Every structure is written in C-alpha cells, then in structure tokens.
Amino acid sequence: MYYEGIIREDSPLGTLVRKRPEVAEFDEKRPLVLESSDNDVGLNAVITYSMVEDEDMRKVFHIDPSTGALLLVTSLDYEKRSHYFFHVKATDGGGLISPTVATVNVSVENVNMKKPVVQSARVEMLVPTAPGVLIHQVLATDADGDSLDFNITRGNAQEFFKIGKRTGEIRIGKADGFSGSKHVLEVAVTDGRFWSLATITVHVRQLVRNPEFTFRNSTFFGSVIENSTKSVNIMSLTVVGAHMNERLRFQILNPNLHFGIKRTSGVIFTTGKKLDREEEPTHNLLVEVRKEKQKKYQNESTFISSAFSFFLLFFAYILSYIHAIYYLCTSIVRISIYISWRKQTSIANENHSAVIMHFTLGISVREKRGSKRSVEIHFV
Numbered sequence: 214m215y216y217e218g219i220i221r222e223d224s225p226l227g228t229l230v231r232k233r234p235e236v237a238e239f240d241e242k243r244p245l246v247l248e249s250s251d252n253d254v255g256l257n258a259v260i261t262y263s264m265v266e267d268e269d270m271r272k273v274f275h276i277d278p279s280t281g282a283l284l285l286v287t288s289l290d291y292e293k294r295s296h297y298f299f300h301v302k303a304t305d306g307g308g309l310i311s312p313t314v315a316t317v318n319v320s321v322e323n324v325n326m327k328k329p330v331v332q333s334a335r336v337e338m339l340v341p342t343a344p345g346v347l348i349h350q351v352l353a354t355d356a357d358g359d360s361l362d363f364n365i366t367r368g369n370a371q372e373f374f375k376i377g378k379r380t381g382e383i384r385i386g387k388a389d390g391f392s393g394s395k396h397v398l399e400v401a402v403t404d405g406r407f408w409s410l411a412t413i414t415v416h417v418r419q420l421v422r423n424p425e426f427t428f429r430n431s432t433f434f435g436s437v438i439e440n441s442t443k444s445v446n447i448m449s450l451t452v453v454g455a456h457m458n459e460r461l462r463f464q465i466l467n468p469n470l471h472f473g474i475k476r477t478s479g480v481i482f483t484t485g486k487k488l489d490r491e492e493e494p495t496h497n498l499l500v501e502v503r504k505e506k507q508k509k510y511q512n513e514s515t516f517i518s519s520a521f522s523f524f525l526l527f528f529a530y531i532l533s534y535i536h537a538i539y540y541l542c543t544s545i546v547r548i549s550i551y552i553s554w555r556k557q558t559s560i561a562n563e564n565h566s567a568v569i570m571h572f573t574l575g576i577s578v579r580e581k582r583g584s585k586r587s588v589e590i591h592f593v
Contacts, residue, residue, distance in 0.1 A: 247281030345467030426454035
C-alpha cells in the first residue's frame with residue numbers, strides 16, 4: 214500500500230498529517246489514516262500499527278498504534294527538508310505481522326515565514342544622462358525562495374527614476390529637467406506577505422569631459438530597416454584627439470535588446486531582434502568612451518620577449534656556423550664558446566619605453582701547437 218500525506222511547515226506539535234487532496238476540495242482537511250484488515254475475530258483481530266524505521270524518523274512523526282493516524286512531534290523547515298519517506302507495519306492481536314508493509318510519503322507544504330533581506334546602498338551617477346541608463350541593482354534575497362517584487366515608495370516624486378518590478382534595477386526614467394545633487398530613494402521589497410525596506414542614496418556628479426579626446430560629433434544619426442532579423446552594422450562612432458594605437462573602450466549606458474556596440478571599435482550594430490517602426494520609431498542610445506589604462510612596462514616586456522626569441526634564432530645560426538668550421542679546420546683540437554649579454558633600459562615617458570640589448574659572441578679556437586686564433590662578433 215502507498216499513502217501520500219501533506220503538512221504545513223508552520224504546523225504546531227500534535228498536528229495530524231492530512232491526506233494529500235486529489236480532485237475534490239472537501240478532501241483537503243481529511244487526516245491521513247492507514248488502513249488494514251484481518252480475518253480473525255475477537256482480540257486476534259485487533260491491529261496495531263508501528264514504524265519500521267529507526268528512532269530518527271520517530272522523532273518527527275508519531276503513529277497512533279490503534280488508528281493509524283500520523284501526528285507531528287517536532288518542528289518542520291521546508292528549506293531543510295521537504296519530504297519524509299518511511300514504512301509502517303501492521304501486527305494483529307495474535308502477534309502475526311503483515312507480510313507487506315505500507316509506504317508513506319509525507320510532503321512538507323512551504324509557508325512564507327521569513328521576511329526578505331534587502332541591502333541599502335550609496336551609488337553615484339553622472340549627468341547629463343538619458344532614459345534607461347542603469348544606476349543600481351537592488352540586492353535582495355528571500356530565505357523561503359519566494360519571488361520578490363520591488364517598488365520605489367519614497368523620494369521619487371518627479372519620477373526621475375524607475376525600478377524593475379522583478380529585477381530591482383534602478384534606471385533613469387526621465388532625463389529632461391533632471392536636477393538635484395542627491396536623491397534618497399526608499400525601496401520596498403515584498404514576497405507577497407512580508408515587506409522589507411532599503412535606502413538607496415544616489416549622488417549626482419557632473420561629467421568632466423576628457424580634454425585629450427572626444428567624439429567627433431555630440432550626436433550621431435543612423436537608420437535601419439524594420440522587421441529585419443539580420444545583425445548589421447549601422448555606424449562607427451569616431452573619436453578625435455586619441456593617440457595612435459591608444460586603447461579605447463566603448464559602452465552603451467542605456468542598453469536594450471535591439472542594439473549593441475563593439476567595445477574596441479565603437480561600431481553600433483543591430484542584434485537581429487525585430488524592430489517595429491509603428492511601436493517605436495526612434496531609439497536614443499547614450500554611449501561612453503574611456504581610455505583603457507596600460508601597464509607602465511608593458512611595451513618593454515613585449516620588446517624583451519621578442520628580442521630574446523630573436524637572440525635564440527641568431528644563436529642557433531652561429532652554432533651551425535661553428536659546426537661547419539670544425540670540419541674545415543683539421544688542426545682544431547677544442548672550440549670554446551662564451552656568450553655575454555647586458556641590457557640597458559631608458560624610459561622616454563610613462564607609456565613608452567626603449568630597450569637596448571647588447572650581445573657578444575666569442576669563438577676561441579686553439580691549435581695543436583699552442584698558438585691561438587680568436588674571432589669576436591658583436592651584435593647590437
């Protein structure tokens with residue numbers, strides 16, 4: 214026999230396990246009772262129920278030996294354990310045990326018992342800005358695993374900000390007329406039963422433009438065909454004033470599903486998601502470009518690595534040359550090779566460095582009679 218029961222995780226001790234409802238609503242509060250039959254009469258027909266499992270399971274549920282009903286004897290926690298499996302045997306008054314045992318599966322019903330935990334934060338934003346720019350994502354968790362809803366309940370009377378109901382992302386809602394150096398937002402997070410509050414303080418700072426480089430235009434215009442699923446390049450954002458080979462990084466501050474940007478080239482492209490002119494005829498993107506910081510000795514390290522590789526090739530060539538001389542000079546008894554190298558480094562400025570490497574390759578050739586010939590090759 215197989216029995217299924219259910220019990221709420223906040224049930225008090227002594228609560229009866231309910232029979233899991235199937236279709237009819239009137240079965241929802243019906244207790245789970247094990248059943249058996251015996252052909253004997255009198256005392257021999259009296260059936261007693263008991264658990265087969267060890268003491269650990271008996272610390273959670275108690276089975277009434279005469280009725281077969283299950284009672285809760287400890288507190289439950291759905292997040293720690295959501296199901297209990299055990300077996301029950303039946304014994305008649307004559308001491309005979311049923312040849313089969315009943316399998317019982319009790320499910321713990323999850324109950325919203327804990328408040329969400331949400332983190333307050335202090336963030337910074339730059340102006341000018343544009344609608345859709347991400348300011349902050351509110352971090353919140355729920356121990357019960359319930360889905361959470363986010364709302365701005367205070368500090369947003371002018372609707373400069375908006376928040377994703379499910380994501381908790383705070384973005385710019387209205388950029389026109391944006392004012393104020395600080396905005397204090399109260400964000401409420403709920404799991405449907407409990408509420409928690411967080412304070413998000415937004416400090417506003419005026420953007421200081423880089424005097425070294427800037428976009429060629431303050432506004433760029435482009436067009437694209439609607440209903441297309443192809444990813445196509447629309448335009449390239451030109452930057453003037455940057456040094457040759459200077460590493461720049463582009464980023465869309467108010468991204469959407471329709472457009473993207475290549476981080477190193479500044480090319481705006483469509484993602485392939487269909488655009489509908491009747492639904493939204495224009496899209497405004499706010500793009501930021503930054504100079505990527507480079508390590509001071511990066512060029513020097515690269516040069517050293519390249520020079521060392523070249524030196525190994527040069528050294529291999531010299532060895533092959535020595536090998537040829539060995540066979541040509543029959544009077545040679547021994548060839549000794551000595552190699553020395555030194556490095557000088559001069560740094561022209563913060564971003565550029567020059568490395569001068571000196572290599573000396575000496576070949577000492579000794580004759581049988583004790584005379585000495587030497588050849589010295591300098592490589593700079």
